[in-house]
Amino acid sequence: MARTKTDQPKLNFDGLWDYDPAPESSDAISIKDQYDLFIGGEFVAPSKEGRYFDTINPSTEERIASVAEATTQDVDIAVKSARKAYDKYWSKLTGKDRAKYIFRIARLIQERAREFAIIESMDGGKPIRESRDVDIPLVAAHFFYNAGWADKLQYAFPGRQPKPLGVAGQIIPWNFPLLMLAWKIAPALAGGNTVVLKPAETTPLTALKFAELIQDADLPPGVVNIVTGAGATGSALVNHPDVNKVAFTGSTNVGRIIQKSLAGTDKKYTLELGGKAANIIFEDAAIDQAVEGIVNGIFFNQGHVCCAGSRLLVQEGVADEVYRKLTDRIETLVVGDPLDKNTDIGAINSKAQLDRISTFIEKGIAEGGEVHQSSCSVPDKGYWCKPTLFKNVSQSHSIVQNEIFGPVLAIQTFRTPAEAVEKANNTPYGLSGGVWTDKGSKIFKITSKLRAGVIWANTFNKFDPTSPFGGYKESGVGREGGLHGLLPYIKL
Amino acid sequence: MSKRLDVLKTYKIYINGQFVRSESGHYLTLTNKSGEQLANICRSTRKDFRQAMVAARGAQGGWSGKTAYNRGQILYRMAEILEGRRAQFIHELSLEGASAKKAEAEVDAAIDRLVYFAGWCDKYQQIFSSVNPVQSAHFNFSTPEPTGVVSIIAEEKSSLIGLVSMIAPVIAGGNTCVVLAGQRNAMSACSFTEVIHSSDVPSGVINVLTGLKSELISHMSSHMDINAIFYTDSDTDSKKLIQENASLNIKRVVFEETDDWMDERHENPYIILDFQEIKTTWHPVSV
Amino acid sequence: MEVLNKIPDFRDTVPIDTVGVLERVSRLNKRSIKKESKMDALKMALSMCDLTTLEGMDTPGKVRQLCYKAQHPHESIPDIPSVAAVCVYPNLVRTAKESLKGSNINVAAVATYFPSGNGTLESRIEEVKYAVNEGADEIDMVISRGAFLRGEYNFTFDEVAATKEACGDVHLKVILETGELETLENVRKASDISMYAGADFIKTSTGKVSPAATQPVTLVMLEAIRDFYYKTGIKIGMKPAGGIRDSKTAIQYLVLVKETLGIDWLNPDLFRFGASSLANDLLMQIVKQQTGVYQSADYFSKD
Known part of the structure; x- marks a missing residue:
């Protein structure tokens, strides 16, 4: 009970209390043949x-x-x-x-x-x-x-x-x-x-x-x-x-x-x-909420989102902390049956799309990216892709340049706001972007510099009928x- | 065989989501053109008004804090419920003296007007807001916010459509209100509170009193916690009294005269703007 | 006590975005806990309850009844865990201790001029020593919110450290009274100060101020515990208290714990509920799960 010290802190998420399946019943729907x-x-x-x-x-x-x-x-x-x-x-x-x-x-x-x-x-x-x-x-x-x-x-x-x-x-x-x-x-x-x-x-x-x-x-x-x-x-x-x-x-x-x-x-x-949005995390951001925003940005709808935050740009001073929190967080994502109310990541939309995503993951590894996937299991039948993080990638990597349209996040670091903006804009796309900082004036400065049609500040993937959506450039x-x-x- | 005896309706005032009688215990008798007695209505007092005012103030934060979308859904719900009670209102308006055809047209117009203002709930902000290109490193924007609690004095001869046309823009903009119904149409006004009551409008957002304008106008225009007053009669003495009383705490005074509430010119967003304050925010832009 | 290096400057604020916290909580609340995992959760929650009576009208008789309830939650259900502790004022510790003899249920005492904390530090420490001397296994202290809100963070640190010293081996829970701290950033700061100053547990509320425990506040405290664990390797416990009345809410709290700190925290050594009426609702739900029939409070003893 007393405060005891461990040398290598680690969080464990599975084993003691796992959620039973909670499937939504499909009895009440009608689909013609x-x-x-x-x-x-x-x-x-x-x-x-x-x-x-x-x-x-x-x-x-x-x-x-x-x-x-x-x-x-x-x-x-x-x-x-x-x-x-x-x-x-x-x-x-x-x-x-x-x-x-x-x-x-x-x-x-x-x-x-x-x-x-x-x-x-x-x-x-x-x-x-x-x-x-x-x-x-x-x-x-x-x-x-x-x-x-x-x-x-x-x-x-x-x-x-x-x-x-x-x-x-x-x-x-x-x-x-x-x-x-x-x-x-x-x-x-x-x-x-x-x-x-x-x-x-x-x-x-x-x-x-x-x-x-x-x-x-x-x-x-x-x-x-x-x-x-x-x-x-x-x-x-x-x-x-x-x-x-x-x-x-x-x-x-x-x-x-x-x-x-x-x-x-x-x-x-x-x-x-299409899009290849950068989610920019400054070191003065609310980190835990930023991590949620990153997760929501890339894993929402299996990453099949044109405005997905598929590139993470994180300031060097907090890069390790953000990465550690991300790896912990993806362990709690439930991958599987789309009709289960507890599922966070469902099935990849088609075989063709799964093949495309898998090819990019292989390419990312071949080009020297450091890959990390959640330890979750996936069903035998169906099309699935575990939440995937890539560290140590740069602007020239194919997974940084191309829209993958899957649950794959490319993580890069930056040192100054100007560098972040430069990297964020260094793409033919310009659909969306994310800025995370507790400093209001920085939000307005960075958003004014980003060449994209929707910028989320301290949030991500928000949609509302009153709010215009659409892209710059390609x-x-x-x-x-x-x-x-x-x-x-x-x-x- | 004897004729079935009717069960007559008691017309009550509506304060804080409850149907109550005036604390005075006094009443007024409504008659039709030929002098036949129609119903008794409450003769509300300044104490009733004060209660209603407290309820409206209490409800204001919650109502303006709801999303605009949600307020729109609630106004639309009012239209749906009113549509479902068309026959009742046509009947009451007829009793109050309208022809069957006119009564029907009026109820339909009232429903459509609610739908119209339901649509504005999440749009007037987009029309009346601005981003202002100031000459410094600041992001500067102006947005409307509700004025607060509004006294609405419906004109003596106003009818259902008049009542709806005054209430809808006020609450669409996030204000709450205390309404004094026009005396001639007090029955349909009281019945309209039943529509309000069954439409997810939170308690206190709309409070409706019946009574004598002469007894209440002074209190409704002088109360220091009222932010605006909406008046549509054309009598100069009352208007002067309202303006004088308004000056006690600089109430916003909105006069809108009309001889026909059915006219589509009463459908516009500027009536919403009359009950809004514009807030401008300056924010620095730099890394 | 261990020596901690690199104590942060508590004037620095850890930024917290409240909108994001609310969204996270709302998402966690969507977890659907069914079947076996629900039964496991109900039993787990029961074992984490600190049955509490903190009224001016408390008597030895009332405390004895509560202690009996703590040991025998519901006679007709087998395999029911007992609760974790009984929480009382210092003058009733001895009574509680005697009533619970032979069980492994702890006695917790609120001290340090609970609930306001507005006494001299000396007198508050005296009260802690008295409660410890009476046999308390756990001390639930309150911080001086006035000093904290004035920005005297060193005072807060020192009062926790002094209380910890007075506790010796007795377990210390630090009540932040988050309802009076208002902002989540204050909650985070008070959590950090308490943990660095020696708290074994951090606890949301006295139950005397509204709002008492809320899930957003609890999430922020759990995240503070996680960050402290990664920095120091020390596991701190969490106790939301007040306002948790039904099983559904309790299970939502357990989901928060599981998905923020993981399964190592899902036990009474590291997580507690401070509540008076929660235990009976958990029992009713357990019986409902076993029988399939919705229950009535009339069939569950109040104390």
């Missing part, structure tokens, strides 16, 4: 050359359902249906009535929140704690926030008469399937546009459940159309001549292709692309969210 395309308010089979593909659960590698692959012809029907809905119904409604429809959508999402959360976790692999507490509440919030704008646009853009653009073609990624749908559809509808949206091929289910919700909300047919498919479907949508606006979230490479293919058209576009064009997120859907 096969989904058609949602066009003109109906589920319709793909045209005759079309076919169906499977969407699988990345934590079990089992098939969940089949979804239709939309062909160029299907996309054309969808765009026509959106155009018709725009001309016939949606552009004739008052802002007040548009608002009411969008509020209705928001409420229906809140009512079905748990079903959406469970399906999101099954289809995409993200922990239920995140889909339940982050993704779905934010989805509802985005619809609520944008609903209110529908009849207030003249205050958002004073001196102008805001008008809709027409038909928006929207392509979203697999990391936040329903949330990205909300980011796209909510401002488009508020602005008076109709939409054709293509979800990612590995995570189409919540978008299709959303299509059912659109039916229940009694939206005029064709205002929202959902076409499932892969790259070819997306390309058909982007290149359709009657689309007035393209919104894309995904990789910088695909974004580049889209921007090029839009050359010579007068389509408006927004691109939300991280994209335009903003989503907030007042500025309306602009891409408005003709002034």
